[in-house]
Amino acid sequence: MAGTAISSGLRNAGTFQITTGRGVLSAVHAVSDGTNVATVTVYDNDTGNTSGTVLAKVNGSVTTGSNGAIWTTPIRYEFGVTMVVSGTGTPQGLCYYGA
Numbered sequence: 449m450a451g452t453a454i455s456s457g458l459r460n461a462g463t464f465q466i467t468t469g470r471g472v473l474s475a476v477h478a479v480s481d482g483t484n485v486a487t488v489t490v491y492d493n494d495t496g497n498t499s500g501t502v503l504a505k506v507n508g509s510v511t512t513g514s515n516g517a518i519w520t521t522p523i524r525y526e527f528g529v530t531m532v533v534s535g536t537g538t539p540q541g542l543c544y545y546g547a
Contacts, residue, residue, distance in 0.1 A: 464496070474518065477516035
């Protein structure tokens with residue numbers, strides 16, 4: 449269905465190969481544990497590592513607990529999406545892609 453996106457699902461700290469092939473990145477969301485900053489970095493990469501172009505980087509705020517970015521015009525990726533969720537404590541993140 450055109451105009452819809454797929455969720456990566458809420459992920460804990462780690463590096464995740466979300467999808468391969470061409471597509472668009474619609475949104476990224478970082479969720480802190482309320483004490484520590486959470487960071488979600490998304491790369492244009494199809495091998496599950498952090499080489500490749502950085503498509504987005506979002507920090508989850510300690511004071512608000514979360515932060516996100518949603519693009520009216522999604523960001524195109526050529527190779528795939530690798531998402532890295534990092535931070536101390538229990539950082540979480542997700543992205544929406546496809547469409």
